[in-house]
Structures are given as C-alpha cells and as structure tokens.
Amino acid sequence: MRIRRASADDLDAMLALSNWYAEHTAANFAVEPESEQDWQRAFEASHEHYPWLIAEDDDHDVFGFAKASPYAGRCAYRWSAEITVYLRDGLTGRGVGTALYDMLFAVLRAQGFRTVTAGITLPNDASVALHRRYGLEQIGVRSRIGWKFDRWHDVSLWQGKISDDEGPPTPIRPVADVWPSIHAPR
Secondary structure (H helix, E strand, C coil), rough: CCCECCCHHHHHEEEEEEHHHHHHHHCCCCCCCCCCHHHHHHHHCCCCCCCCCCCECCCCCCCEEEEEEEECCCCHHEEEEEEEECCCCCCCCCCCHHHHHHHHHHHHHCCCCEEEEEEEECHHHHHHHHHCCCEEEEEEEEEEEECCEEEEEEEEEEEEEECCCCCCCCCCCHHHHHHHHHHHHH
C-alpha cells in the first residue's frame, strides 16, 4: 500500500468510492451520485491548502482516500479542518484508514492546523473507533438530521486537537511546502 497526495487524475477513483457510499449507505448524505464537475471544483478550490490523499496498490488501484476541507467560512476558523475518510467496501479493519489518517494528521500538524472535526452518521462502529484512535471526542449528536433510505439518521459530531500549542497560531502552510518533509514512501 502506498499513500500519496491525490492529483486531479485521481478524482474519478475517489468519486467512485464516495458515490458507492452515497448509493449504498447512509455514511454519505448525498442521495444521488455526485458529479465530476463538483469534485473538480472542490479539488481546485482546496487541494493546495487542505490535503487530499489516496491509498493505492502497486498497480495504482485506488482503494481509499482521506481529505481535509475548511471547517467553516469565517477567518477565525482557518486553523480548523473537517476530515473524512472513505475505503473500498470490505476494507475496514485492515489498517487502510489508519495509514491514511496517519499521513493526513501529520500533514495537517506540519501545516499548522490546531483542530479537526468530523461528522459520523450513526451507527458506524468502525468510523467511531478510528476517530477515537486519533483523539477525537464526540461533542454532540445532531438527532434525526438527515433523511435517507426512508428513515431519519443521526450524525455524531467529533472534534480533536492536533496541536497542544496554546499560543498564537502561525499562518497555515500550503500542503506542497510540508509534503516533502512528511512523506515517506510506503
């Protein structure tokens, strides 16, 4: 398994994974497949300042991804990121999510982020365990927040510190500036 930065050429594979979850589970609240154009816009708008990572095999087959995105639009939130991870169906419990999050958290720390957030549609024991492993704590539940597959779903809200530095933050560094010091081929 190799973890690397995603490029625009990887968006189809990433979108296929995300859309599988949208079509088959409540873990993704999209109710129909998302478009390549939407993902292209999101990638172009965020990949320089928020890591997009993929897990692939020796044949360059993408079987998982993790990415960060802005938590919220106001400037005071710029040191916080929302994180997500998706794996090919059947791969939970095999270390892929851990490998992706190891790299994602290392990059975010090196960039200067201080806090990460995540939302988990309940129930999802594997995702809860993964986020707890990285020190995130459940800070609340949005009850009956999403309607999908003919029923209401709750989303648990998770948050964790990725830096204990309480001093004034420094500017967030671009992903490309920290990647060479973080990346170790796997």
